[in-house]
Amino acid sequence: MVQIASGFASATESSRTSKSRPLTVLLVEDDPSLLSLTAYVFGKNGHRVLTDVDAFGALALLRSHSVDLLFTDIDLAHGTNGVALARDARVLRSDLPVAYTSGRIDLSADQMVPGSVFLPKPYRLSEVVGLPDRLAK
DSSP, X not given: OOEEEOOOTTHHHHHHHOSSOXXXXXXXXXXXXHHHHHHHHHHHTTOEEEEEXXXXXXXXXXXXXXXXXXXXXXXXXXXXXXXXXXXXXXXHXXXXXXXXXXXXXXXXXXGSOTTOEEEESSOXXXXXXXXXXXXXX
16 A cells, blocks of 8 residues: 655645755555554645555655655564664665654664664654654754
8 A cells, every 4th residue: 555645735834834844754554543643744744755554565665756754663564574674775775764663662773773763652743743853964
């Protein structure tokens, strides 16, 4: 399942007040309600959002789109996982900012790609909004 959302009615207004520039965010999450809610939050803040439910589709999106931020769950659909996805994504683009999330797994720094962050579930929507600034270099 691949969806592309480019914000919502007030995305232009929101992006004017956002600290960070509008980004293309690849959101990978297999929980449909969490995927929709998080995509909505990124879109509401002026970001373009690409979504998928597994690493296979996410890698295809990374190959075909310019992505500024990868936000991935760890346990994904079809037996894939966000840790391997992030490593594969960094092979494609070594400077890609990565944020992980999970409600069951707590990653240590040595399990994550360098410079990435971990956001445990349940996360606050304000934490999602702050990810671009938190990962900015």
